[in-house]
Amino acid sequence: MLRNIKVAFRTLFSQKLYAFIIIVGLGIGLAISTLLLSWVQDERSFDSFHAKAKDIYRVNSHFLSGAKIQNWSSSQAAVAPHAKDAVPGVIDAVRVSAIWGDMKKFEANGNTFYEKEETAAYVDPSFFTMFDFPIRKGSVFPDVNSVVLTESYAGKYFGKEDPLGKVITVDNKKQYTVCGTIADMPRTSTIQYSMLFPIKSLNGMYSGKGDWKSMDADWGSFYVVTYLQLKPGTDTAKTNKLLSEQWIKGSTKETIPHRGYTVQPLPDTHLYEISGEEGLMKVVRIFFIVAIVILLIAGINYVNLATARAHQRAVEISVRKLIGANRWQLFHQFMTESAVVFVLAAILSVIVMWILLPFYNDLTEKTTGFAEISGQILLTLAISSVIMLLMAAVYPALRLMRFNPIQSLKGRTAMSGGMFRKMLVVTQFFISIVLIGCTIAIGMQLKYINNKPLGFNRDNVILFEARNMYDHIEAAKDRLGDIPGVKAVFSGNADLATLNNGTSDTDWDGREENMSLNIKFMSVDADFMPAMQMEMKEGRMFRPGKADSASYILNEAAIRVIGMKDPIGKRFKLKNTDGIIVGVVKDFHISSMHNKIPPVVLTYRPRGWMVNVRTSGENTPATLAAIEKIWKEYNPEYRFEHTFMQDSFTKIYSEETRTGKLFTWFAGVAVFLSCLGLFGLATFTIHQRTKEIGIRKVLGASVTGIVQLITKDFVKLVIIAILLATPLSWYATEQWLQGYEYRTIIPFWVFLLAGGVAVLVAVFTIGTQSVKAALMNPVRTLKTE
Numbered sequence: 001m002l003r004n005i006k007v008a009f010r011t012l013f014s015q016k017l018y019a020f021i022i023i024v025g026l027g028i029g030l031a032i033s034t035l036l037l038s039w040v041q042d043e044r045s046f047d048s049f050h051a052k053a054k055d056i057y058r059v060n061s062h063f064l065s066g067a068k069i070q071n072w073s074s075s076q077a078a079v080a081p082h083a084k085d086a087v088p089g090v091i092d093a094v095r096v097s098a099i100w101g102d103m104k105k106f107e108a109n110g111n112t113f114y115e116k117e118e119t120a121a122y123v124d125p126s127f128f129t130m131f132d133f134p135i136r137k138g139s140v141f142p143d144v145n146s147v148v149l150t151e152s153y154a155g156k157y158f159g160k161e162d163p164l165g166k167v168i169t170v171d172n173k174k175q176y177t178v179c180g181t182i183a184d185m186p187r188t189s190t191i192q193y194s195m196l197f198p199i200k201s202l203n204g205m206y207s208g209k210g211d212w213k214s215m216d217a218d219w220g221s222f223y224v225v226t227y228l229q230l231k232p233g234t235d236t237a238k239t240n241k242l243l244s245e246q247w248i249k250g251s252t253k254e255t256i257p258h259r260g261y262t263v264q265p266l267p268d269t270h271l272y273e274i275s276g277e278e279g280l281m282k283v284v285r286i287f288f289i290v291a292i293v294i295l296l297i298a299g300i301n302y303v304n305l306a307t308a309r310a311h312q313r314a315v316e317i318s319v320r321k322l323i324g325a326n327r328w329q330l331f332h333q334f335m336t337e338s339a340v341v342f343v344l345a346a347i348l349s350v351i352v353m354w355i356l357l358p359f360y361n362d363l364t365e366k367t368t369g370f371a372e373i374s375g376q377i378l379l380t381l382a383i384s385s386v387i388m389l390l391m392a393a394v395y396p397a398l399r400l401m402r403f404n405p406i407q408s409l410k411g412r413t414a415m416s417g418g419m420f421r422k423m424l425v426v427t428q429f430f431i432s433i434v435l436i437g438c439t440i441a442i443g444m445q446l447k448y449i450n451n452k453p454l455g456f457n458r459d460n461v462i463l464f465e466a467r468n469m470y471d472h473i474e475a476a477k478d479r480l481g482d483i484p485g486v487k488a489v490f491s492g493n494a495d496l497a498t499l500n501n502g503t504s505d506t507d508w509d510g511r512e513e514n515m516s517l518n519i520k521f522m523s524v525d526a527d528f529m530p531a532m533q534m535e536m537k538e539g540r541m542f543r544p545g546k547a548d549s550a551s552y553i554l555n556e557a558a559i560r561v562i563g564m565k566d567p568i569g570k571r572f573k574l575k576n577t578d579g580i581i582v583g584v585v586k587d588f589h590i591s592s593m594h595n596k597i598p599p600v601v602l603t604y605r606p607r608g609w610m611v612n613v614r615t616s617g618e619n620t621p622a623t624l625a626a627i628e629k630i631w632k633e634y635n636p637e638y639r640f641e642h643t644f645m646q647d648s649f650t651k652i653y654s655e656e657t658r659t660g661k662l663f664t665w666f667a668g669v670a671v672f673l674s675c676l677g678l679f680g681l682a683t684f685t686i687h688q689r690t691k692e693i694g695i696r697k698v699l700g701a702s703v704t705g706i707v708q709l710i711t712k713d714f715v716k717l718v719i720i721a722i723l724l725a726t727p728l729s730w731y732a733t734e735q736w737l738q739g740y741e742y743r744t745i746i747p748f749w750v751f752l753l754a755g756g757v758a759v760l761v762a763v764f765t766i767g768t769q770s771v772k773a774a775l776m777n778p779v780r781t782l783k784t785e
Contacts, residue, residue, distance in 0.1 A: 021680040022302050022341055025673055027348030029298020032669050034353060035360050036291035042366060043284050046188045046270035050132045052229060055091075057236070057263035059083075059226040059243065060274045063504065063518065069258065070518045071274040074222040077202075077215045079261070080124070082246045083226075089234035094130050095199050095224040096191065097122040105638055107169040108157040114639045120195035122202055128182070130229050131191065138164045138180030141198040146179035153194040154181045172637070187367065190270050199224075219251035220505075228263060236263050282739070283659055290666050293431050297670055300424045301677030302341070363661055422717055425681065428674040429721035429758055435667035437729030437754035438736075441746045442660045445737060448744035449653055455588025456496065456532040460487075460617040461645040462627065463495055466609050469634040473607045476634065477527075483626045485616045488531035491608030492524040496532075497648035499590045499600075507573035508562055517562055520590065520598050521574060523605035529553075529585070531614055539568045539583030548604040550579035556587045558599035574601060592652050593742040612645075671758070675765045678714065682766045710770040711763060718762045722755030729754060 047053055059079055061072045080093035099120040106113045125140045127133065128148075136151065147168060154163040163178045170176065176197065185192055203215050230239065244260030264276070271281035278285075361367055469476045477489040494501060504518045526544040534541075537556060542548045552572045559567055567581045587597045615623050628640040650657075693706055701709075729751045737743040 017683060018305060018680065019341075021676055022305055023344050023348060025298050025301040025676050026341065026345035027352055028669065029295050029301075029673060030345060030349035031352035031356065032666065033291045033295040033298075034349065035356065036287055036294070036666070039364055039366065040284050040288045040291065042188065043271065043280060047190055047266050049186055049188065050266070052130065052132075053266055055229050055232055056130060056266040057228050057230060057239075058266060058269050059228060060262050060264055061222060061259075062262060063259035063516070071262075072222055073225060073269075073274050075224060075226045075261065076220065076222055076247075077199075077218045077224050078250055079226045079243065079246070080224075080228075081216045082250065083228055083243060086246055087239060087242045089231045089239060090228050091231055092126050092130050092229040094124050094127045094227045095122075096127070096227070097199060097202065097224045099197075105171050106157075107172075108166065109159075109161075111157070112637075113157065114641070115195070119193065120197065121193045122197050122199040124199050127196070130227065133182050133185065133191075135180045136182055138178070140180060141200075142179055144198050144201040144203075145174070145176055146198060147176040148180045148182060148196040149178055150184045150194045151181050152184050154178070190266075217250070219247060227266070230263075239263055280655070282736075283655070287662065290435070290663075293435075294666065294670055294673065297428050297431060297673045297677075300428050301673060301680065304424050304677055305680045306338070363665070364658065425678065425714070425717045426721045426724070428677060429718050429762065430725045432667070432670045432674045433721055433725035433751075433754050433758050434729045434732065435663065435670050436757055437725070437751040438733055439660070439663045439667045440750050440754060441729075441733035441736070442656070442663055444744050444746060444750070445740065446653070446656055446660050449593055449656070449742075452589075452593070452742065454649075455586055456534050457614075458496075458645045458649060460615045460620075461532075462613045462615065462624070462642050463645060463648075464611055464613075464627070464631065464640065464642040466491065466607075466611050467635045467638060469611065469631060470607055470609055472634065473611075476611075476630065479630050480611075480613055480627060483623060483630075485618055485620075485623045486613055486627075487616055488527065488612075488614040490525055490527035490531040490612050490614075492522055492528050492610050492612065493605065493608045494522050494610060495643070495645065495648055496522075496588075496590050497645060497652065503575060505575045507571075508564065509570040509572075510564060511562070515562075517558070517599060519558055519574075520600045521603060522600070523603045523608060525606055525608060526604065528608075528612070529602070531612070534588060535586045537584045537586050539581070541583060542602075542604040544606065548582070550577055551582040551604055552579050553583040553585050553602040554581060555585050555597070555600040557597050558601060559584055561599050572601070574603065589742075594740055596741045671761060675761055678762060679765050679768075682710070682714065682770070707767060707770040711766045714762060714766050715759065718759050719755075722752075722758065726751040726755060 050056065058073065059075045061075045062069050077095060077097075080095045083090045084093050099117050099122070104115050104117070104120070106115055128135055128140055135148070138148075140148070149157065149163060157163065157168065158166055158178075163181060166178045168176050168178065182196075184194075199215075228239075230236070240260065240262050243263070247259060247261065262276070264272070264274070271279060271284060273279040466473065466476075473491060477491070480486060480489045499520050499522055501522060502518055502520050504516050506517045506519055508517075524542070526542045526548075529541045539553070542551065542553065552574065554567065554572070564570065567584060570581050572579055572581050585602065588600075589597060590600065591598075613627060624642065627642075631640050693710075696706060696709075726748075730746070730748065733746055737746070
């Protein structure tokens with residue numbers, strides 16, 4: 001065995017270019033495939049750490065709005081208790097409600113902390129038993145004024161002191177006592193909070209007025225996420241039906257048709273949409289395929305060069321057979337050489353991963369490390385390597401073992417396989433062209449999204465919460481408007497990019513029986529629409545003063561859904577307020593372009609808790625400093641936090657942006673590996689035809705003619721790949737674009753361009769070697785031969 005290894009190293013490195021190409025190609029292919037498979041596994045592993053994950057379901061709500069079904073991941077607070085009491089198969093129920101308000105101030109141990117709303121939540125005590133977030137120290141909510149912290153937050157607030165019994169004051173008002181701690185929630189959890197408060201503390205919202213007397217009886221407000229633990233084998237279709245019946249029984253005054261619930265398995269909530277359609281799962285599948293494809297390209301390089309190189313070893317094998325080597329000795333030698341290649345490639349892949357991990361984690365927003373690369377991924381790569389080993393080593397070894405050594409030494413032995421290698425080259429470039437085409441298409445859609453008019457101007461708009469400025473908003477707006485660089489100051493009660501306020505409590509003139517409208521609503525001041533440069537289709541914008549306190553402006557989508565003609569001056573009711581429609585604003589985007597523009601109604605309110613400041617975009621740091629100075633006069637105890645409206649929209653498409661970047665890099669890797677293999681084959685071909693090239697030059701062939709002679713066969717293969725890849729690229733991008741309600745048109749020439757890029761790269765790769773061969777001295781070449 002040791003002798004075989006020594007011979008393998010000597011044979012391998014006797015041709016350094018060959019060794020470099022196959023080891024580098026395999027090493028990079030293994031590294032990139034491993035990272036991609038790790039990303040795929042990470043996305044698929046969300047929430048799988050819960051012991052009861054297969055039995056936990058999220059309750060999603062659905063109802064008819066106009067002619068379209070709306071799906072929400074939130075539900076009413078009454079669902080959980082009624083599900084436990086009246087729906088067979090329900091073992092337990094948990095409600096989770098986010099903390100309202102964009103910023104909260106927390107004081108503990110004499111220190112002040114400012115936390116985002118996603119940091120904390122209200123939960124039921126069963127949260128700690130249904131999910132694997134067990135109490136590490138202390139107990140669960142002995143009263144409504146208690147709080148559970150994660151271990152990192154306990155350290156953040158109280159250092160090394162025991163946090164149990166310590167008090168946290170929220171917004172200078174309410175005090176909560178730390179009753180317990182839990183381990184930090186895993187990164188692969190869709191539930192991510194650091195502070196947990198008892199949901200019963202929300203009962204204070206219910207004062208006995210209105211239809212809902214308590215939280216457990218509230219069927220009108222969708223502000224919690226409900227999780228159910230079902231008995232194994234429970235019929236979820238029946239559960240959906242029984243849950244929906246509870247809604248209808250609990251809210252007899254509602255006339256919304258087709259309303260109900262659908263339970264969604266907890267592990268699916270990360271990868272699938274609320275409606276059950278593929279969301280992130282589509283991207284996961286795509287990148288799983290890309291990982292296999294890159295591994296396939298690297299393997300094709302190895303198989304191509306190994307089978308091609310087998311021709312050159314015919315004489316060597318013949319001599320070995322004549323001096324007594326038997327077939328199995330030769331077979332073992334070939335297998336040893338291949339094993340050495342794979343070991344060296346594996347070592348190189350580890351080095352490449354180590355170098356790329358920081359960049360890869362930054363690109364994917366992951367924290368992948370070597371320890372997180374599981375045995376399942378390594379098993380996949382091992383199986384792939386064995387397949388490549390069989391193709392690249394066993395096949396040529398068996399072929400070489402069978403031929404007649406005497407015939408070989410006379411130069412009469414040839415091995416077939418040219419067609420096989422050509423098919424592999426076509427496959428490589430077929431894959432590369434598909435990836436290039438898809439990358440260009442994704443880039444065009446992202447450009448379309450970023451440049452498409454939204455129906456308002458989002459540029460240079462700074463948003464921040466008014467807080468105590470709310471009571472002095474007019475004076476504050478005047479002062480903010482005097483800041484150099486500020487063009488407009490206006491207020492509303494939400495960020496347009498994340499407008500989630502919705503209700504079905506609506507009525508209007510001419511409403512048909514059983515027709516419902518689920519509509520997004522937002523309160524704005526009189527300056528909001530002009531400052532945002534919204535356009536009216538008909539009617540007017542709001543005017544300052546009490547006269548518009550019951551006036552409504554609907555968007556075109558809302559008018560289309562309710563089917564109202566000549567809407568100006570007609571009655572419209574939102575919740576408990578009857579009013580009239582004074583205007584129809586042209587449709588504007590308030591969320592992702594994956595979805596159609598929803599019905600929206602704007603109401604007038606002279607003061608809003610969200611202040612918007614439009615600037616000239618020049619000297620933004622100085623403008624922000626001046627805004628902060630004024631804001632701090634009204635809110636001295638709080639930290640000034642702001643966002644840019646542009647950033648809010650950018651965040652919506654962060655997943656698409658990451659996908660586009662990943663495709664660009666991996667398409668580049670695929671092209672590089674394909675060209676690496678093509679370079680090796682071109683070198684092999686030129687070596688085989690050295691004598692022919694020399695003779696042609698002696699007979700008067702030009703350098704251009706020789707280059708064309710060598711490159712034309714390879715270019716033919718790339719053109720075949722283009723013809724096969726173009727329709728698939730077009731079909732794949734069309735399927736991907738179906739996920740967008742608003743999408744660009746990808747012209748067919750884009751895919752031809754991808755093919756053109758592949759041809760140019762292939763010609764350049766082959767041409768460098770061809771020119772070198774064509775410029776060689778033919779006399780020297782023929783002497784060598």
